[in-house]
Each structure stands twice: as C-alpha cells, then as structure tokens.
Amino acid sequence: MKRIAILASGSGSNAENIIKTFAAEQDLDVILVLSNNPEAGVIKRAHKLNVPTLVFSRRNFEKEVVEILQERKVDWVILAGFLWLVPPTLIQAYPNRIINIHPALLPNYGGKGMWGHHVHEAVVANKESHSGITIHYVNEKYDEGEIIFQAKCALEEKETPDSLAAKVHELEYEHFPRVIAEEIRK
Ligand code: GAR
Numbered sequence: 001m002k003r004i005a006i007l008a009s010g011s012g013s014n015a016e017n018i019i020k021t022f023a024a025e026q027d028l029d030v031i032l033v034l035s036n037n038p039e040a041g042v043i044k045r046a047h048k049l050n051v052p053t054l055v056f057s058r059r060n061f062e063k064e065v066v067e068i069l070q071e072r073k074v075d076w077v078i079l080a081g082f083l084w085l086v087p088p089t090l091i092q093a094y095p096n097r098i099i100n101i102h103p104a105l106l107p108n109y110g111g112k113g114m115w116g117h118h119v120h121e122a123v124v125a126n127k128e129s130h131s132g133i134t135i136h137y138v139n140e141k142y143d144e145g146e147i148i149f150q151a152k153c154a155l156e157e158k159e160t161p162d163s164l165a166a167k168v169h170e171l172e173y174e175h176f177p178r179v180i181a182e183e184i185r186k
Pocket of ligand 1: 008010011012013014015080081082083101102103114115116119168169172
C-alpha cells in the first residue's frame with residue numbers, strides 16, 4: 001500500500017477527484033490533505049470524504065510538515081493546486097516523490113505568480129492557439145521539474161479565461177489520477 005498526502009491551497013476539485021479515484025484502488029491510499037489556507041475548499045471536501053486534514057503556516061512548512069509526513073509514513077506527495085514554493089527540506093525528504101500539476105503547457109506560462117486564473121488570463125490575452133496541462137516532478141524551482149505528461153486543448157476565437165479554465169480542469173480530471181498511479185507503480 002502506498003501512502004499519499006495531497007497539498008492544496010484552493011477549491012480542491014483535483015484533490016477530490018484523486019481521493020475518489022484511489023478509493024477504488026487496492027494499493028493507493030490518500031491518508032492526509034494538507035493546506036496552507038484554513039478557508040480552502042479542499043478542507044471541506046476532504047472532511048466529506050473522511051480524509052484527515054492539517055493546516056500549516058509558512059513557519060512550520062520547512063520542518064514540521066516534513067516531520068508529520070514522515071511520522072505518518074507518507075510515500076508520495078501530490079500538489080493539487082498548491083501555491084507555495086516547496087522548501088528544499090521537503091524535496092530532499094521526498095526525492096522524485098513529489099508530483100505537481102500545472103494548468104498550462106510548461107515551460108510556457110510557468111514560474112512565480114503563474115497559477116490558476118492568472119495563467120488562463122495570460123494565455124487568452126496572448127491569443128495562443130493551444131493550452132493544456134503539465135504533470136511534472138517538483139524541484140526547488142517553480143514549475144521546472146522533469147515533465148511526466150502533457151495534454152493539449154485548443155482555444156476557440158471567443159475563449160475566455162473562465163471557459164479555458166473549465167477545459168483545463170476537464171483534462172486534469174481525466175489524466176492526473178492515472179498519471180500519478182502509473183508513476184507510483186513504476
Ligand atoms: C488547477 O487547475 C491546477 O492545475 C492549478 O490550480 C488549479 C486548482 O484547482 N495549479 C496551479 O496553478 C499551480 N501552479 P482545484 O483546487 O479545483 O483542484
């Protein structure tokens with residue numbers, strides 16, 4: 001059994017999808033949801049699904065969070081809409097065991113400040129023909145770890161940041177749990 005923790009800062013629809021998908025798998029178990037934001041929707045979603053939650057501050061991200069993950073024997077860490085840079089202590093504790101999803105085709109539209117709606121606004125403003133998702137390993141820099149998987153979607157002429165966000169979320173729901181499971185089982 002591989003024990004998984006999810007870190008999320010926002011609504012948590014990806015976290016919910018991962019928890020529900022893995023509930024049907026024998027070998028994958030989401031044992032904890034962590035958030036930097038006590039108001040985040042992901043906390044409510046996790047409670048409804050009976051997954052324990054934990055809120056942490058910037059001050060205890062570097063040390064306590066790593067200790068908690070190790071105490072609870074977490075094997076893999078998944079970032080699902082998590083906005084803070086991951087500290088080196090966590091990356092060193094989980095080498096090639098932290099996976100993130102980004103709502104664009106990296107290396108474009110990545111880096112600090114490029115998250116959620118900001119990404120879709122920039123893509124639409126630049127009249128890109130395509131956007132999509134990138135699932136990648138996490139290193140010390142924002143959005144620069146090794147890419148595992150990408151999927152594309154086309155932008156329509158009348159695309160808005162909201163309509164693009166919905167398309168990207170559909171791609172995320174379709175692929176993220178599957179790609180995580182494949183990496184863990186390798
Ligand atoms: C997702 O689209 C995810 O790709 C993005 O935040 C959204 C979270 O949605 N992540 C980033 O922008 C990270 N840089 P959710 O809370 O409904 O899962």
